Amino acid sequence: FHFLSRSQSNSLTTTRVLYKEIHNSTAHYFFRRISSLKLTKMSKKIVLKTSDGESFEIDDSIALQSETIAHLIGDDSASTSNGFPLANVTSNVLSTVIEYCKKHASVASEEELKKWDAEFVKVDDSTIFDLILAANYLNISGLLDLTCQTVADKIAACKDADEIRATFDIENDFTPEEEEELRRENQWSFQ
């Protein structure tokens, strides 16, 4: 800038000569280095739009945990200004998902993350299923595995098929004889 401001007072040819000097000079080199650094330091913000019309702005390091969003960014960078529309995700589910992604993007030990995850999944059942669907749509493998494991633990905690039916509201469409036969067959099959 110093060189350029000086050159403005002179004639055009001198400016050109000076400009060439600037090209070759180390000051310009440093200026370019600093300006490029500035661009990279500024983390890109990504806007996500939920199905109920709310917008969420998050850092790209957090958003890239979702492989769906990563592909969208890669494919079409023009839509970053408008925000990515997520048709299947509501705002409260997305805020929970963002909470998960923020924690997992931060530097934390494995033990600490495990403890946090255990607390994170202590929500009501409808939220867990919403999280499963959202994590599947957004393709966040860590969250998907965590939520599926939680539901699997609920199934494992049931003593028998009756309890599973009660917990998950599954209709029993067997006659007692069919049920008994099936139970024996499965016991043999899955021993």
Next chain:
Amino acid sequence: PDLNVVDQDIPLSKNLNFRKIHNYLIILKKSLLFILKLCFSLFFPRERRFQSRTKMALPFCDIPEDLQLRILSFLSPAEISSFACTSKRYASLCREDGKIWHVMCDRKWGKKTQIQKWGSGRITYKLLYKTLNGLDNLIGFWRLCGRANPPDSSPPLVFFEWGSSFVLGSRVLAISDDTYQVRKTPFLEMGISSEGRSENFLDLDGNGRSGDEIDDDWRSNLVPVDVNFMGNGHIMVEENRFSREEHKSPVAKGSSSDESEDATSPPSFVVSEMYTQLANKTTSPRSDRRRQRKKEKERQARIKWEPEHFIKVSDFSPTVTKPLQGLWKGFSEGRNMELYMVKYDEVGGIICKKVEDLSLSRHTSPVFWTRNHAFARCPFSAEEELILDGRIHITPLPVEVCEEVVSGILYMNSSYDLAGRVWLYENGTFGFGFLRDQFIVDLKRVAFEDGCLADVLEA
């Protein structure tokens, strides 16, 4: 009278009155609504909570099938069997081998091995699950117990790990006397045939397979064996002389000359082979049959490999409370590198034995032992410093001696009944030495915590 006055003032005051009443009514309505909302928020969540205990707001049935399978993949077979009994829909879902058993295998072993390659991809995933479950116990270090075969065909230490479509047990051998590196050569390969039979082979030469291609020549040098699981941490490997090699027609043992030459095989083998030959008259070209006959003769001419027993090394790594435990390697008195095993027994003592010795007999004396495993910590007494000073570390020549900081000292005994010391270093390794000489044997770990071999020489 006041009221009359108000009543008479019809146009404005009436409106005003109505206005006031209207305003009051609105305020009343708002407050009522507010109270109602409070009640709603108090009552309904409770109801919903009560509801969710017995009913999922979004039932399991409503999520797509691949997510249902993903959830089920975390369960064990017993839990899946009770889930399969819940309704017809899930019974049929859990009956499909390609779906439910596939995700179960993938969840448990997908990252460790290529599940679709086992049995050339032709076995059911249900059988694969059972097989892999059994083979899972093998992963890790096993030591020879007793020795029935010559030393070079029975390795004292075998390391089992997952291959692409098999479990590979490799010999862990010291290379020479100038490096801590170990050599890993294939010893026992356990897989499954496309018909679902378990196929295990001993590779006595230790050459292994080149890539994934199954070479006919290499195949013929393998010894088929049976691996019997004799309970926790104990396997017996026995040669199986009566197994047929697949992809080849049965052994042509028609001529009596073949039978008479083969003196080592018992009569039942001859009879069974005759029956199989008669039963499966496959047409194979003459030259092929002659080649097979020659290979069979070679195979039977080889001395029988006696059954061997292997015991699992349950703790191959040190822990915080047991810093000496595990498998170690070091040089003693400048000879070849030796493998040592240190065990903590139930009464609080420590025993260190050479892995070679463990296979020879029960009564070989340990390298060192102690009854009390408590370490003396810093600061050390002057006599201890004197004992430690001036000792020569036995290391292979290219390796430079780096003086490790001693963090603990243990008194120990050896078979010569002379005392010695174990010096625990800060980096987690240790060295031992006897009072009768001026050497320290520095030991390094054979395996990392995650079970991988350390310092393996790349072939």
